[in-house]
Amino acid sequence: xxxxxxxxxxxxxxxxxxxxxxxxxxxxxxxxxxxxxxxxxxxxxxxxxxxxxxxxxxxxxxxxxxxxxxxxxxxxxxxxxxxxxxxxxxxxxxxxxxxxxxxxxxxxxxxxxxxxxxxxxxxxxxxxxxxxxxxxxxxxxxxxxxxxxxxxxxxxxxxxxxxxxxxxxxxxxxxxxxxxxxxxxxxxxxxxxxxxxxxxxxxxxxxxxxxxxxxxxxxxxxxxxxxxxxxxxxxxxxxxxxxxxxxxxxxxxxxxxxxxxxxxxxxxxxxxxxxxxxxxxxxxxxxxxxxxxxxxxxxxxxxxxxxxxxxxxxxxxxxxxxxxxxxxxxxxxxxxxxxxxxxxxxxxxxxxxxxxxxxxxxxxxxxxxxxxxxxxxxxxxxxxxxxxxxxxxxxxxxxxxxxxxxxxxxxxxxxxxxxxxxxxxxxxxxxxxxxxxxxxxxxxxxxxxxxxxxxxxxxxxxxxxxxxxxxxxxxxxxxxxxxxxxxxxxxxxxxxxxxxxxxxxxxxxxxxxxxxxxxxxxxxxxxxxxxxxxxxxxxxxxxxxxxxxxxxxxxxxxxxxxxxxxxxxxxxxxxxxxxxxxxxxxxxxxxxxxxxxxxxxxxxxxx
Amino acid sequence: xxxxxxxxxxxxxxxxxxxxxxxxxxxxxxxxxxxxxxxxxxxxxxxxxxxxxxxxxxxxxxxxxxxxxxxxxxxxxxxxxxxxxxxxxxxxxxxxxxxxxxxxxxxxxxxxxxxxxxxxxxxxxxxxxxxxxxxxxxxxxxxxxxxxxxxxxxxxxxxxxxxxxxxxxxxxxxxxxxxxxxxxxxxxxxxxxxxxxxxxxxxxxxxxxxxxxxxxxxxxxxxxxxxxxxxxxxxxxxxxxxxxxxxxxxxxxxxxxxxxxxxxxxxxxxxxxxxxxxxxxxxxxxxxxxxxxxxxxxxxxxxxxxxxxxxxxxxxxxxxxxxxxxxxxxxxxxxxxxxxxxxxx
Ligand code: HEM
Ligand SMILES: [Cu+2]
Ligand SMILES: [Cu+2]
Numbered sequence: 001x002x003x004x005x006x007x008x009x010x011x012x013x014x015x016x017x018x019x020x021x022x023x024x025x026x027x028x029x030x031x032x033x034x035x036x037x038x039x040x041x042x043x044x045x046x047x048x049x050x051x052x053x054x055x056x057x058x059x060x061x062x063x064x065x066x067x068x069x070x071x072x073x074x075x076x077x078x079x080x081x082x083x084x085x086x087x088x089x090x091x092x093x094x095x096x097x098x099x100x101x102x103x104x105x106x107x108x109x110x111x112x113x114x115x116x117x118x119x120x121x122x123x124x125x126x127x128x129x130x131x132x133x134x135x136x137x138x139x140x141x142x143x144x145x146x147x148x149x150x151x152x153x154x155x156x157x158x159x160x161x162x163x164x165x166x167x168x169x170x171x172x173x174x175x176x177x178x179x180x181x182x183x184x185x186x187x188x189x190x191x192x193x194x195x196x197x198x199x200x201x202x203x204x205x206x207x208x209x210x211x212x213x214x215x216x217x218x219x220x221x222x223x224x225x226x227x228x229x230x231x232x233x234x235x236x237x238x239x240x241x242x243x244x245x246x247x248x249x250x251x252x253x254x255x256x257x258x259x260x261x262x263x264x265x266x267x268x269x270x271x272x273x274x275x276x277x278x279x280x281x282x283x284x285x286x287x288x289x290x291x292x293x294x295x296x297x298x299x300x301x302x303x304x305x306x307x308x309x310x311x312x313x314x315x316x317x318x319x320x321x322x323x324x325x326x327x328x329x330x331x332x333x334x335x336x337x338x339x340x341x342x343x344x345x346x347x348x349x350x351x352x353x354x355x356x357x358x359x360x361x362x363x364x365x366x367x368x369x370x371x372x373x374x375x376x377x378x379x380x381x382x383x384x385x386x387x388x389x390x391x392x393x394x395x396x397x398x399x400x401x402x403x404x405x406x407x408x409x410x411x412x413x414x415x416x417x418x419x420x421x422x423x424x425x426x427x428x429x430x431x432x433x434x435x436x437x438x439x440x441x442x443x444x445x446x447x448x449x450x451x452x453x454x455x456x457x458x459x460x461x462x463x464x465x466x467x468x469x470x471x472x473x474x475x476x477x478x479x480x481x482x483x484x485x486x487x488x489x490x491x492x493x494x495x496x497x498x499x500x501x502x503x504x505x506x507x508x509x510x511x512x513x514x515x516x517x518x519x520x521x522x523x524x525x526x527x528x529x530x531x532x533x534x535x536x537x538x539x540x541x542x543x544x545x546x547x548x549x550x551x552x553x554x555x556x557x558x559x560x561x562x563x564x565x566x567x568x569x570x571x572x573x574x575x576x577x578x579x580x581x582x583x584x585x586x587x588x589x590x591x592x593x594x595x596x597x598x599x600x601x602x603x604x605x606x607x
Numbered sequence: 608x609x610x611x612x613x614x615x616x617x618x619x620x621x622x623x624x625x626x627x628x629x630x631x632x633x634x635x636x637x638x639x640x641x642x643x644x645x646x647x648x649x650x651x652x653x654x655x656x657x658x659x660x661x662x663x664x665x666x667x668x669x670x671x672x673x674x675x676x677x678x679x680x681x682x683x684x685x686x687x688x689x690x691x692x693x694x695x696x697x698x699x700x701x702x703x704x705x706x707x708x709x710x711x712x713x714x715x716x717x718x719x720x721x722x723x724x725x726x727x728x729x730x731x732x733x734x735x736x737x738x739x740x741x742x743x744x745x746x747x748x749x750x751x752x753x754x755x756x757x758x759x760x761x762x763x764x765x766x767x768x769x770x771x772x773x774x775x776x777x778x779x780x781x782x783x784x785x786x787x788x789x790x791x792x793x794x795x796x797x798x799x800x801x802x803x804x805x806x807x808x809x810x811x812x813x814x815x816x817x818x819x820x821x822x823x824x825x826x827x828x829x830x831x832x833x834x835x836x837x838x839x840x841x842x843x844x845x846x847x848x849x850x851x852x853x854x855x856x857x858x859x860x861x862x863x864x865x866x867x868x869x870x871x872x873x874x875x876x877x878x879x880x881x882x883x884x885x886x887x888x889x890x891x892x893x894x895x896x897x898x899x900x901x902x903x904x905x906x907x908x909x910x911x912x913x914x915x916x917x918x919x920x921x922x923x924x925x926x927x928x929x930x931x932x933x934x935x936x937x938x939x940x941x942x943x944x945x946x947x948x949x950x951x952x
Binding site (some may be wrong): 031090095096099119129138170173174175176177180183186239246252269271272273274278282283284285286287311320321322323325326327328329351352356359360363364365368371372374375379380381382384385386387388389390391392396402403405407411413417418419420422424425427433435461462463464465466468469472475476479480483487490491492495496497499501502503504505507508509510512521522525526528529532542548579581582583584589604605 | 615618619622625626629641642643644648649652653655656659662663666667670672674675677678679681690693694696701704708709711712713715716719720721722725726727728729730731732733736737739740744745748751752755756758759760762763780799800801802809823843845846848849850855856857859860861862863864866888891892894895896899901902905909911912913914915917918919920921922924933
């Protein structure tokens with residue numbers, strides 16, 4: 001089946017080229033080429049630009065609510081200008097809007113930037129390129145995937161402008177808060193829009209995911225054995241499988257919530273008295289919702305993280321001019337993480353009233369997952385050992401990723417221990433943990449990917465010095481924001497508080513909150529350097545050479561033009577793994593995957 | 608505040624200026640391939656990596672030194688003391704891992720920064736090393752699991768001390784109420800449909816067991832020292848979470864369910880107010896309050912809401928007073944009995 005499919009595509013391609021000798025243009029209209037494009041390279045750019053816009057929105061929100069936390073009650077023209085008189089009267093943030101901002105910030109960052117944006121951009125760009133395929137298995141579904149993503153982004157953003165404000169029950173939208181319009185204004189129309197938007201998002205993610213899996217399994221070019229694939233492709237494959245298996249559960253979770261909200265069912269509701277009257281609902285349980293939500297929710301954190309780890313594997317190996325250390329162990333640990341990530345969700349629920357015995361099981365599985373995670377971190381560090389490291393901006397961000405993955409990962413060990421979780425659950429300690437391990441790592445991975453593959457995406461180079469400036473501002477400010485949060489958690493500060501000033505016990509934490517906010521503001525401004533570099537380079541950057549980083553993978557064998565079908569003429573044939581950097585006896589310090597093995601030469605790490 | 612705005616503006620201007628300069632420079636250098644990483648870059652960035660590590664670690668220790676004694680005071684409950692001990696052991700372990708692995712990461716970045724002359728070594732894997740770093744964490748984690756679960760099982764078993772005190776916490780948007788059983792030692796049944804002004808906790812008025820309950824207690828609850836407290840938790844509307852950080856106790860309050868948590872407070876409020884750690888902490892708090900023009904305060908145990916529950920989630924609090932047995936009994940005697948409370952209405 002696999003070979004049939006590929007050769008069919010191949011035939012079609014060659015026939016095509018008998019008629020049109022120029023690859024560039026099949027007289028596609030503007031709409032075909034830039035809007036409803038079915039080309040993986042264009043779709044990848046569409047995902048990236050959308051994600052950048054969403055990221056800017058979410059980042060601006062975080063600056064607003066951080067200002068409120070550091071200087072509660074202070075009047076800011078900025079807040080009034082951003083939110084208007086309704087939500088930012090006299091420049092003071094409204095408490096309901098505070099919760100709404102936190103909710104939408106989390107939702108956009110987790111789903112739209114780090115899931116849709118990260119996988120959508122790089123799986124689309126790299127899977128066909130790196131396995132040697134003309135395009136995705138289904139260009140049409142791929143196009144749909146982007147447009148569902150686009151529409152869901154528009155709906156989520158539009159919900160910011162409605163009268164009662166957007167959803168505001170936290171990105172985890174636990175009912176009954178999210179189910180009852182009486183409970184919070186955000187649970188009126190805003191919540192409905194959130195649910196609709198997320199459902200469309202899941203559709204997008206499934207269309208994308210199925211495509212990624214099929215393309216990797218069926219459209220690999222000749223010689224591209226699974227064990228020769230770059231780790232990026234392995235990461236996208238496992239991510240896609242996780243998504244396909246877990247996102248549908250989120251849909252069930254969301255549909256039941258929609259029923260409770262509009263059809264009067266009682267999946268999650270029971271014994272509630274609100275708005276001056278008892279509700280009829282009996283027999284439901286919010287704990288059921290939590291199970292369903294986290295059954296997606298935990299795999300989701302790996303859906304966010306694995307692509308970033310895949311990108312980093314590639315960048316660290318290329319920039320260290322060394323093979324990735326323990327290629328097979330890296331695949332093994334990704335598979336282990338992928339499997340285990342389905343049986344750890346309960347570690348988010350130790351304090352929810354779930355049976356404590358069940359909690360014990362999740363303690364065990366969660367600590368198991370720490371082992372493959374540790375193996376990955378060690379392998380990255382050893383890849384750099386005895387390397388000849390070239391500090392491209394992408395490499396800097398990859399090192400940043402390894403650092404934040406460790407720094408945030410170790411506190412996971414504490415949180416996974418249900419006994420220790422009792423007192424830090426839902427405090428800022430958790431906020432610190434998941435921002436560092438998931439937020440920072442994945443964002444760093446995304447930046448690494450953008451800097452590294454920009455030449456393939458836009459055929460131009462980004463400015464290196466601006467990349468350096470961007471990296472150092474981002475790394476230092478990111479730690480400045482999230483490290484002190486551990487100490488807020490140790491002092492017992494709960495998450496999602498509009499202000500800490502109502503409890504005398506938190507009065508001596510003012511300086512921590514100020515440091516966090518100041519770092520957040522500087523860090524946010526620092527992203528201006530990136531935005532400038534990004535958009536400027538798209539139009540005015542230096543023209544990129546074919547293989548600027550001296551990489552081994554197939555995408556760098558394509559011509560520096562966006563041609564339909566990626567390779568003019570026939571597809572490349574693969575003869576070796578992707579990591580022959582600095583191989584003894586070779587003239588250069590890299591050997592592209594298409595170079596045949598010499599007599600008696602060993603392939604890969606098999607010896 | 609104005610100063611900060613000014614600072615931000617100045618920084619913006621500097622950043623903008625730098626940006627333009629860099630671009631102009633790079634434009635001038637266009638033919639030399641600005642994007643290419645040179646040996647000079649590698650030297651600079653490699654050193655920067657090492658310097659960053661030093662700054663990062665210094666920042667870490669600075670924070671520990673400055674903020675560690677603003678953490679919660681030592682646990683005021685029996686199981687909490689065990690949690691603290693376990694916490695310390697784990698924190699030391701992960702701090703070592705954090706420092707050592709980050710050290711190797713940044714040190715390698717510095718040490719193996721690229722040059723034009725050197726070549727990387729072709730090393731693909733090393734089975735022994737990989738076995739070692741799989742097995743060692745596995746063993747360490749096994750210990751963490753064993754101790755963690757041992758305590759977890761002790762903490763989470765149902766309350767069974769014969770002389771235990773039952774306290775019901777009832778959460779609603781946005782306050783707490785409490786209920787204690789009366790002489791019969793039993794809490795009456797509840798029925799959320801019967802909630803009204805006089806029956807704010809939704810007690811079943813047809814259940815005689817509830818008539819003598821001490822209900823609708825607001826703002827402050829008292830518990831005796833050194834006796835097992837069995838908390839039973841309910842919610843009227845959305846999920847809340849009863850968080851008693853000083854006792855290392857937390858449990859969600861879920862509509863439709865009764866959740867539980869048990870603990871033994873082992874320091875009275877009066878004792879805690881004199882604890883040296885607490886005194887120092889309160890001094891810090893009161894210095895800060897003075898700056899805001901707020902009155903000084905004394906230490907109190909607190910019950911907070913720790914699950915997002917709506918607009919005033921940030922302000923759901925109740926004081927908890929740990930009394931000697933005698934003081935507790937005296938307080939209890941003053942609480943209103945449910946039936947008379949209803950009658951009075
Ligand atoms: C070393 C392995 C890790 C362990 C043992 C671990 C464990 C945990 C635990 C137990 C919690 C729940 C804490 C609580 O709610 O009180 C948690 C929260 C979280 N973790 Fe991890 N984690 C690990 C790595 C990761 C990674 C790699 C990611 C991201 C890719 C991640 C993302 C998150 C997120 C998003 C939350 C917050 C959930 C919430 O909203 O409450 N964790 N982690
Ligand atoms: Cu999780
Ligand atoms: Cu609450």
